[in-house]
Structures are given as structure tokens and as C-alpha cells.
Amino acid sequence: MVLTAEIEAVLRELEAHGASVDATATDREQKLLNLERPTAELLFLLVTASGRRRVLEIGTSNGYSAIWLARAMAKTAGDPIATIERDAAKAAQARENLRRACVQNYAQVIEGDATQCCAALDGPFDCVFFDADRISAPSQLELLLPKLTDDVLLIADNALSHPEEIAGYLAAVNALPRFDATLIPVGKGLHVAYRRPHTKGAVWQ
Structure with missing residues (x-):
């Protein structure tokens, strides 16, 4: 991965901290539930290799x-990502961690309900990463559809760990025309x- 020393140091610290918090927190809302390192690396590769420049993260x-x-x-050389977090304390932590990693100029943390924020955002987005409430993801996707580029990339975590919760989102994506998908x-x-x-004029769409 093409990471600076500052980013690598912060990521390693957050990985250890996240594992500790998630192992001891009794309330799910207190857990951080960060991506596993291999998933984060794949996310980075997907976004960079496809040249995404307008990214929205939900969660x-x-x-x-x-x-x-x-x-x-x-x-x-993309625009700052828009990333939505409903918990004010976590949003504050995110802003601080982005600053510590020296990438604060490439991210805008938005506090609020994800569905309401999706309705208010202008777009366009060429990539959306769903990593929050899987139950409300179909509603968020519906609101975002008019704000997506023609060649949009949609990514969602927890497809194997929470199959029942994410089923509605997967069904919504599968119903959309011209989408190829894989798990x-x-x-x-x-x-x-x-x-x-x-x-x-193309024959196959």
C-alpha cells in the first residue's frame, strides 16, 4: 500500500484500539466496528484503481x-470524501484521527442521520461505501440514485456477517439495470x- 509513515502509524494504533474497544464494550453503540485490514486494503485498491474522485462513505x-x-x-486527485456519522463523539474522534494522519483536507465529516444526510447531499458521487445501518441502506440508495454517476461503484461491508440485515440492500442493487455485482x-x-x-446504440446493456 502507498501509505505515509504518519498514516501507517495512526492506522496501526486505531487497529489495536478498535480491537480492544470491541472486545470489551457491552453496548453495540460503543463499539467502533472498524474494517479489517485486508478489507480496508481492498477498498483502497478498488477506489484508486478505478480512478474514483467523488466518494461518499456512510458510517x-x-x-x-x-x-x-x-x-x-x-x-x-479527487475531491474530499463526504463521510456521515450520527454519533457526535465518534465524529469528533474521526476528525482528530484524520488530522493526525495528515489527510484532513481530503475528508469532510458530516454529523447526522445517514438517510436525512443522503437526502440533503448534492452529489454527484462515483463511489458510495455503505458501512453503517444495513436496514436503512435501501432507502439511502434510493435517495442517492439521482446523484450517482453513470459508472458508479457501490460497495457494502458485512455482506457475509449480517446476511439477513443486508438482504434488502442486495435485492435493491440486483434490481437496478446495468449493474454487475460480486461478493x-x-x-x-x-x-x-x-x-x-x-x-x-449498444446492443447489450
């Missing part, structure tokens, strides 16, 4: 995955869907 937590995405935007067995399961750009 910031303390900013672990946002650091990876912000670094990706630095590599692709990658990394971490808790990463679902990746890509919309083939519309080509006028």
Missing part, C-alpha cells in the same frame, strides 16, 4: 476507513457492484 465511526478513502483521494469473501464480506456506462 464513519472513528475514521479508520475514512483515512483509507481520504488517502485514495490524494492518489486520484468478495474478505473480512465480514464485501459486496461490490459496478454500473456499466450507458452506451448509445
Whole structure:
């Protein structure tokens, strides 16, 4: 991975801290539930290799995955990612961790309910990473559809760890035209869907 020493140090610290918090927290809301390192690395590769430049993340937590995405935007010369977190304390942690990793200029942390924030955002987005409440993800996807680029990349975590909760989102994506999708067995399961750009006059869409 193309990471600076500052980013690597912060990521390693957050990985250890997240594992400790998640192992001891009795309330799920207190857990950080960060991505596993292999999943984060794959997310970074998907975003950079496809040249994404307008990324939305739903579910910031303390900013672990946002650091990876912000670094990706630095590599692709993209706009700052928009990342949504409903918990004010976690949002504050995310801003601090992004600053410590020296990628704060490549991320905007938005506090609030994800569905309401999705309705208010302008877009366009060429990549959306769903990593929060899987039950409300279909509603968020519906709100975002008019704000997505033609060749949008949709990524969702927890496809294997929470199959019942994510079923509605997967069904919503599968019902959309021109989307190719796959489930990658990394971490808790990463679902990746890509919309083939519309080509006028093409026989196969």
C-alpha cells in the first residue's frame, strides 16, 4: 500500500484500539466496528484503481476507513470524501484521527442521520461505501440514485456477517439495470457492484 509513515502509524494504533474497544464494550453503540485490514486494503485498491474522485462513505465511526478513502483521494486527485456519522463523539474522534494522519483536507465529516444526510447531499458521487445501518441502506440508495454517476461503484461491508440485515440492500442493487455485482469473501464480506456506462446504440446493456 502507498501509505505515509504518519498514516501507517495512526492506522496501526486505531487497529489495536478498535480491537480492544470491541472486545470489551457491552453496548453495540460503543463499539467502533472498524474494517479489517485486508478489507480496508481492498477498498483502497478498488477506489484508486478505478480512478474514483467523488466518494461518499456512510458510517464513519472513528475514521479508520475514512483515512483509507481520504488517502485514495490524494492518489486520484479527487475531491474530499463526504463521510456521515450520527454519533457526535465518534465524529469528533474521526476528525482528530484524520488530522493526525495528515489527510484532513481530503475528508469532510458530516454529523447526522445517514438517510436525512443522503437526502440533503448534492452529489454527484462515483463511489458510495455503505458501512453503517444495513436496514436503512435501501432507502439511502434510493435517495442517492439521482446523484450517482453513470459508472458508479457501490460497495457494502458485512455482506457475509449480517446476511439477513443486508438482504434488502442486495435485492435493491440486483434490481437496478446495468449493474454487475460480486461478493468478495474478505473480512465480514464485501459486496461490490459496478454500473456499466450507458452506451448509445449498444446492443447489450
